């Protein structure tokens with residue numbers, strides 16, 4: 433109240449200021465109109481009630497499941513969802529059952545405030561674009577998502593799980609045995625809770641998209657699975673929440689995966705179909721970078737391991753000996769950036785000072801040549 437009195441006094445003394453203040457007040461009120469409140473749900477019943485209201489008004493919903501630590505890759509999926517639906521729901525939940533017991537569940541980046549700021553800014557941007565807006569964020573606690581038993585990420589594990597075999601055990605599943613089981617399980621829960629018309633996933637996690645598509649088909653889940661392209665940094669590195677663990681040195685060497693896949697793709701573009709001929713070019717790049725790093729000192733190098741380079745069927749993700757011209761194939765790979773062995777003063781380090789192993793994945797679709 434004293435503040436208001438003070439403003440009133442000033443207005444009488446300086447009439448020119450009055451217009452300026454009025455204009456500023458109008459701008460603020462316009463900004464609040466544009467910056468609508470995004471609903472945040474922590475529990476299932478209020479979300480369902482809200483969803484029912486939207487259904488009764490004939491509003492379609494697109495769901496973008498995430499684990500937070502949002503980046504441009506996530507935002508691009510949300511833009512796609514907004515262009516195809518009236519309302520966009522985003523889930524932010526770091527799902528424990530997809531992390532193996534020795535993986536990075538505890539240190540997984542959590543950036544709630546900046547996530548919400550990004551969503552609000554996106555919502556303002558979407559207002560000008562015509563169709564959908566960011567309607568709600570679902571950010572449950574683990575007790576909500578796993579109401580009956582504590583989540584278990586061991587094998588065989590205790591609890592209710594959705595398993596999609598053999599898809600879940602290939603590629604990423606070979607190194608992360610509970611990963612795809614956890615993803616299929618949590619996504620089933622999310623789809624049952626939100627009942628979205630469409631769900632949005634990124635091409636970067638290609639195996640995840642295959643698992644989700646199979647799950648939706650096999651369990652007759654009433655939603656359409658939509659896939660968005662991989663957003664990349666200017667040098668080609670696929671954006672990923674885990675990239676924050678990469679300091680300058682590991683970040684620079686981490687580009688080797690994309691370069692290897694591009695070299696293999698090039699072989700296919702030049703007419704090669706044979707697995708060995710295609711993958712050999714990818715391995716050449718990876719091996720050369722590995723030797724270059726080995727030759728450097730501990731304070732200069734960033735070592736990595738190649739988990740796999742794969743050439744697989746686009747639907748089953750089973751390895752192929754030759755690319756079938758009528759089907760094309762998926763080239764994919766995973767590398768592990770090893771912790772730095774020694775650092776120097778003033779060096780630009782990543783989160784956790786580059787002491788964590790970081791798994792990077794990427795893929796390229798080799799399109800069919802004959803239709």
Ligand SMILES: Nc1ncnc2c1ncn2[C@@H]1O[C@H](COP(=O)(O)OP(=O)(O)OP(=O)(O)O)[C@@H](O)[C@H]1O
Nearest residue numbers: 498499505633634636637661662663671672673674
């Ligand atoms: N670079 C990207 N381009 C497009 N979509 C992406 C990209 N990165 C992630 N996504 C998609 O965003 C969704 C949520 O992914 P998630 O929250 O795990 O982020 P992430 O960056 O993949 O994290 P992580 O580093 O843990 O793999 C998934 O569908 C994922 O495929």
Ligand SMILES: CC(C)(CO)[C@@H](O)C(=O)[O-]
Nearest residue numbers: 497498499527615618637
């Ligand atoms: C789909 C997902 C949100 C399930 O936890 C996660 O695997 C992810 O972020 O890609």
Ligand code: BAL
Nearest residue numbers: 499530531611637640
């Ligand atoms: N981006 C997929 C989630 C994970 O790696 O656990």
